[in-house]
Amino acid sequence: xxxxxxxxxxxxxxxxxxxxxxxxxxxxxxxxxxxxxxxxxxxxxxxxxxxxxxxxxxxxxxxxxxxxxxxxxxxxxxxxxxxxxxxxxxxxxxxxxxxxxxxxxxxxxxxxxxxxxxxxxxxxxxxxxxxxxxxxxxxxxxxxxxxxxxxxxxxxxxxxxxxxxxxxxxxxxxxxxxxxxxxxxxxxxxxxxxxxxxxxxxxxxxxxxxxxxxxxxxxxxxxxxxxxxxxxxxxxxxxx
Amino acid sequence: xxxxxxxxxxxxxxxxxxxxxxxxxxxxxxxxxxxxxxxxxxxxxxxxxxxxxxxxxxxxxxxxxxxxxxxxxxxxxxxxxxxxxxxxxxxxxxxxxxxxxxxxxxxxxxxxxxxxxxxxxxxxxxxxxxxxxxxxxxxxxxxxxxxxxxxxxxxxxxxxxxxxxxxxxxxxxxxxxxxxxxxxxxxxxxxxxxxxxxxxxxxxxxxxxxxxxxxxxxxxxxxxxxxxxxxxxxxxxxxx
Numbered sequence: 001x002x003x004x005x006x007x008x009x010x011x012x013x014x015x016x017x018x019x020x021x022x023x024x025x026x027x028x029x030x031x032x033x034x035x036x037x038x039x040x041x042x043x044x045x046x047x048x049x050x051x052x053x054x055x056x057x058x059x060x061x062x063x064x065x066x067x068x069x070x071x072x073x074x075x076x077x078x079x080x081x082x083x084x085x086x087x088x089x090x091x092x093x094x095x096x097x098x099x100x101x102x103x104x105x106x107x108x109x110x111x112x113x114x115x116x117x118x119x120x121x122x123x124x125x126x127x128x129x130x131x132x133x134x135x136x137x138x139x140x141x142x143x144x145x146x147x148x149x150x151x152x153x154x155x156x157x158x159x160x161x162x163x164x165x166x167x168x169x170x171x172x173x174x175x176x177x178x179x180x181x182x183x184x185x186x187x188x189x190x191x192x193x194x195x196x197x198x199x200x201x202x203x204x205x206x207x208x209x210x211x212x213x214x215x216x217x218x219x220x221x222x223x224x225x226x227x228x229x230x231x232x233x234x235x236x237x238x239x240x
Numbered sequence: 241x242x243x244x245x246x247x248x249x250x251x252x253x254x255x256x257x258x259x260x261x262x263x264x265x266x267x268x269x270x271x272x273x274x275x276x277x278x279x280x281x282x283x284x285x286x287x288x289x290x291x292x293x294x295x296x297x298x299x300x301x302x303x304x305x306x307x308x309x310x311x312x313x314x315x316x317x318x319x320x321x322x323x324x325x326x327x328x329x330x331x332x333x334x335x336x337x338x339x340x341x342x343x344x345x346x347x348x349x350x351x352x353x354x355x356x357x358x359x360x361x362x363x364x365x366x367x368x369x370x371x372x373x374x375x376x377x378x379x380x381x382x383x384x385x386x387x388x389x390x391x392x393x394x395x396x397x398x399x400x401x402x403x404x405x406x407x408x409x410x411x412x413x414x415x416x417x418x419x420x421x422x423x424x425x426x427x428x429x430x431x432x433x434x435x436x437x438x439x440x441x442x443x444x445x446x447x448x449x450x451x452x453x454x455x456x457x458x459x460x461x462x463x464x465x466x467x468x469x470x471x472x473x474x475x476x477x478x479x480x
Binding site: 073125127133134135137138139141142149150151152155156173174175 | 373378413
């Protein structure tokens, strides 16, 4: 549903920065599929949720100074080591753990993503803005065919979202005022962090981010500049 | 000329990191053309050389601590301000200086580059490793169609080449031992820096980097793993 305001906004933005986990790739489905294939006896849905649940507390330990700066690959590994025994997988050896931890480099994009990004890239500079590390994001993009113009990460800014250094960091990299950068994300707290820094925001519905059994409330919330079903709808709204 | 050693090496490397100024893009020709078009009375060849000559001393001032961390965009601007009067252009206003300084974002690739990178990208992760800043490198890539998997820069590592933090930084980003990363560059000092850190090295002949009137000696030198005429030749040697 292209609107007058979306049309005007389209020309007032130069860079689209994308959240990745949940917004661009389906972490729940991808992790659950890997676990189900490797360890059919494990509750794959619960395993994926448990791994992801450890993510925010782990980042909080870094941001509080309790842990030094840590890449997401290493946080994922710490969480993995902690949850494996709970799922009867405490016997996995180092090689198996390393291989499983790389599942986050192999997350599959939502079906609309590749075509949506290709269309958006014609008009905008498109980049990642993820707490994932550069290597993870690059491997993921290469495997999935995500055509980023630039891979930006918490690793570049030495801070995780929602630290303002990340949102303002994108604007600084491109030497732009914050309002010429738009964050695209499926999470209102991430969008709120960007908005507080002066960025534009576009919400993307990802109703089954946590699995088909746990639909999210994806109804529009005030404050975001755009609300889109998926990246094809976002491209439509922005006239791409 | 594919050789047995190149063939073996091809499978022992995962990431190709490219120097940019001179190796991938023709800074001398591009800058000279911009100056010639804007200010036909100026010696465009001398202007391009003077601008580039200020580059190493400016970086040295940063690395010595005399200047704080500075993006190449800002170093280019400092050098530009210093040389303009010498070329009778001291009257240029702020807007004209800003516009001219962005010429470094608009450098044209050598004719073999786009096809060469597309071929190399099929087999390798290809990234930049340049002292240029992320915004400059991204704008350049978008304009020229350079299909990087990842844009890496001195800006990410907070050190300029040949600081070991840059070469080792690439290996660290991709969680690889240094010997699985190859630096591709037209400058022996850059390659020597990478080699000292354990990276593989590929030299690229860019005989007219400093203009057709000043051909460089591009004869093979010992120490590099590969010596290539251009990126198509490099792709041939690596079987891409």
